[in-house]
Amino acid sequence: MGMQKFVIPKNLTKALHFIGGTRINLGSYNPTFDVFEPRNGQVLATVEEGKRSDIEEAAQAALGAQEKWALVSPAERGMILRRVSDIIRHNVDDISVWEVRDNGKPISEAKADILSCADTFDYFSGVDLNGEHIPLADVDERFAYTRREPLGVVGCIGAWNFPMQTASWKIAPAIACGNAVVYKPSPLAPVSAVILAHILHHVGVPDGLLNVVQGGAHTGAAICQSRAISKVSFTGSVVTGKIIAQNAASDFVKPVTLELGGKSSCIIFEDSNIELAVTGAMMANFFSQGQVCSNASKVLVHKSILEPFTKALVERTSEMIIGDPLNESTRIGATISAEHLEKVKGYIDGAVEEGAHLIHGGNRAVVNGLPNGYFLEPCILSNITPQMKVYKDEIFGSVLLIIPFDTDEEALRIANDTTFGLAAGIFTNNLSKAHGFARKIRAGNVYINTFNDVSPYVPFGGYNQSGYGRENGKAAVEHYTQYKSIFVNASNKLENPF
Structure with missing residues (x-):
C-alpha cells in the first residue's frame, strides 16, 4: 500500500x-x-x-x-x-x-x-x-x-x-x-x-x-x-x-x-567576455536581494574594459523586474525586514556622503498592491575608496561596488584585503591565470567564470x-x-x- x-x-x-x-x-x-x-x-x-x-x-x-x-x-x-x-x-x-x-x-x-x-x-x-x-x-x-x-x-x-x-x-x-x-x-x-x-x-x-x-x-x-x-x-x-x-x-x-559572513571580490580581467562577466557580477550581488553570505560586493574591473562593462551592467540591472515575489516574472523581491532595508539603505547613503558615485538604484521601491512591502532597488556604486564602510563591511544587500584595477598584483591585493575569506570570483579566458589566482586568493570557495554555484557534492565554508x-x-x-x-x-x- x-x-x-x-x-x-x-x-x-x-x-x-x-x-x-x-x-x-x-x-x-x-x-x-x-x-x-x-x-x-x-x-x-x-x-x-x-x-x-x-x-x-x-x-x-x-x-x-x-x-x-x-x-x-x-x-x-x-x-x-x-x-x-x-x-x-x-x-x-x-x-x-x-x-x-x-x-x-x-x-x-x-x-x-x-x-x-x-x-x-x-x-x-x-x-x-x-x-x-x-x-x-x-x-x-x-x-x-x-x-x-x-x-x-x-x-x-x-x-x-x-x-x-x-x-x-x-x-x-x-x-x-x-x-x-x-x-x-x-x-x-x-x-x-x-x-x-x-x-x-x-x-x-x-x-x-x-x-x-x-x-x-x-x-x-x-x-x-x-x-x-x-x-x-x-x-x-x-x-x-x-x-x-x-x-x-x-x-x-x-x-x-x-x-x-563574507566580503568577497569578483575580479573581471581584461580578456573577459563582457556579457558573461556582467551576468557573473549580477549573480554575485543580486540573488535574494543581495542577502547572500558568499556575495562579492567588490567587483574589480580592469580599467581597459571599465566603460563597456559598466554600461552593460547598468543596462542589464535596469531591466530587472522589481515586484511581488509571488509573481513568476519578478527578479527582485523584498528585503527580509524593515530594519534590514534601512540598514542597507544606510550603507548606500553613507557611501555617497563619503564620496562614492551612485550610478544606479539604491532607492526604496514601491510595488503596486504592496505599499508596505520591504522593496529596495539594486544599487551600483563607483568611486569607492578603502576607507569607506561599504568597502570593509558585509553589506548583505543588493549593493554592487565597481572598483577599477591596473595590474594582476593590485587585483589580488584588493581581493585579499579583508578579514573574511568565504568566496571569490574570477572572470578570464586565461585558464592558467584563473587557476593561479584561485590558488592565491584566501577564500574557501572560488568561482571561475561563474558565481554563487552550490552543490551538495561540494564542500562549502x-x-x-x-x-x-x-x-x-x-x-x-x-x-x-x-x-x-x-x-x-x-x-x-x-x-x-x-
Missing part, C-alpha cells in the same frame, strides 16, 4: 514549534515575537520564544529518538532520506510559496532553492560511513579498525536568507550519520523548518528525531549550553558566531561548525573570520560523526613488558 499523500497543514502558522513528533504551542508565560511577511509588511505569525526548559524537552525527545535511529541500518536510513527528497520535489510549488512569504525572495529563486534541498537529501542518502581496516603486522594477528559513530543530538541554528536550504544542509547530513537534531530557525524566517519536520514525521522517522524550537539569542544560547546536545552547527553573522563558540565551550566543550568547518560533500560527514579506533590482538599471545 502506498504512503498517504503529504499535505502542508492549513493552520501551519498557528503553532510553529515541533517537539517529539508533534507541532505545539509553548506555555503562555513564554515571551512572544511577531514574524512579518516581507512582501506586504503584515504579521505572518506570532510565536512564543523557546526557553531553556523547552530546549531541554526537545533535547530529551531527540535523545530517545536517536537511540532508535542509530539502530536503523545506513541503507534503510538512505531509503527514508530519498522519500524526503521525493516529497520535497512533489510539493515544490506549495513549499516555495511559504518560502516566499517567509523570506521575500522571488518565487523563481525559491523553487530553485527548494529543489536544491531535495538534491541534498538525495546526496546524503548514499553517504559513505565505512571505517578502515589497518593491518599492524605482516600476519593478520594484530590489526586495528575504525568506526564512524554518530555524535548523538546535534543543535543546529539556521539563517533567514535561505531558510529551507540552511535547514537541509544541516539536517540531512546529521540524520544520515545517525544523529537526532534540535533545530532553531532564524526568528525572521521560522516556517520552512517546520514544514521539513512534518515531512520527516510523514516518512516515519522516530518521533523526536527532528525537533524545531523557535526563538532568538536566548534560545540559541540554551542550545549551545545543553549537556544533552553534543555538537552545534550555526549559520549567520561573525558577531553571533563568536558568541555561539563561547557558549558552546562555557559548560561542556562541544564541537562547533560556523558558516559566517570559509577561511579566517568566515568561520570553520564545512557543509555539504564528504567533508560534512566529518562534522556529524566521530571516529572510534579499535585495536585487536587475535594471536592469543601478549608479551609481558614488565
